[in-house]
Amino acid sequence: MPHSELHLEVSQVFVYPIKSCRGISLPSARLGDTGFAHDRQFMIVRVMPNGTYNMCTMRDTPRMAWIHTALEVEDGVEILVIQVEGADDFVTIPMFPSAKYLAHCPIIDTKVWAAPVDAYEMPTVCSEYLSEFLGFECKLVYRGPTERPVRGNLPPSSADNAKPIVAYADGQPFLIATEESFEDLNSRLPQLLPSIIRFRPNIVLKGVPRAWAEDDWTKIRIGGTVFHLTSRCPRCRLPNLDLETAVPDEAQPYKTLQGFRRIDPGSKYTPCFGMNAVANAFDGEIAVGDKAEVLSLGEHFYMKPQV
Structure with a gap:
């Protein structure tokens, strides 16, 4: 299916006001200069x-x-x-x-x-x-x-907001994921993960015809906002942490991801889940139900941020 014909929409929106504490699911979130205005400030x-x-x-x-x-x-x-x-x-x-x-x-x-x-x-x-x-x-x-400027993977130099900044996110203003990829991962796990929030995305999309299609996206539009997908997101073991018990699993889901998601040539030994992204606007909002469109595809090569 041509990417322009995909029927994508926003299914979930999350912000994490305090870095690495519990997040909040919202019906909509306001854009700011470092990502969502309420995210990791x-x-x-x-x-x-x-x-x-x-x-x-x-x-x-x-x-x-x-x-x-x-x-x-x-x-x-x-x-x-x-x-x-x-x-x-x-x-x-x-x-x-x-x-x-x-x-x-x-x-x-x-x-x-x-x-x-x-x-x-x-x-x-x-x-x-x-x-x-x-x-x-x-x-x-x-x-x-x-x-604090974003380092590592950046949008094209000709893009709006070509020199983005972040507050206290690890590296990029947004993390975008899809329901279909999360469902595919869950189908491979010995025990289901209760929520995609384990991976701390900001925007979750649904309607992708196949899992992991987002690996090749380089630019998408959500509502009236264009996002440059700058890189895949190599993952640490943080998603192993059970948010209800505050106890990390010794293996999952990291072990399963290692088995089939070491797919980025720039991060050969680390599994990827989700896409790092930069928006071209500092105002407006993203809401559950917003329609999304893939604007371009391309190759990705993760570059570790250098100070």
Whole structure:
């Protein structure tokens, strides 16, 4: 079937306000300068004995799977609600702190993997709440004033938004996946995964005529927004983590993916699931039910980001 004839639509939309904590399924999400406006704007950092701050993720701190987030509006201001598993109490902060608010927040230096970033330290009440739950001293931080450019695979130099930025995502503003590929993976597993959210996508599409067709997409349109699919997404073992128990499986689904998804010549020994993407717009929204169209196909070669 020619790619222009595919009947694709958005089936799920996710944001993860705090990096590597529980995500939120939304009926629609607003575009921003670093991806979805509500996506990975915050991060938890561990306070180290030498005074530095290390990024925390569910890879090294599985209990982060039990840090839940929700979005509310109070007096016209968007609020991020943070509540840990099993607790009656919670903390709240502005989802988008104002300049006046940030003027009282210290700026610290940390890293997202090897990439240096700065960050605004959020109020002590947030850090104390999370430190008590995680069992070590940590701080909640908000994206700092210095822009962090996307490195590695980029859109064509002639494309709109050819020099994209990210907040605290690992590397790219969006991750796009398909229901059909998730279903194919599930059909190969000894035990079904309950949700594609294990892979932390932002946009999930359905209506693909065959699983893994997205491997060859280079540009798609969702609603009125064009996305450049910059690379396949090599996966770590994070999807092995059961979000309900906060306990990682020793093998699955990584072992199964290793058996048939080591398909990118730029990442020969790592399985791929989903496509990294950059949008050509900073405004508008993506909603469940939006129609999608594949605009172009091509080859992909993953390039590891270099600082």
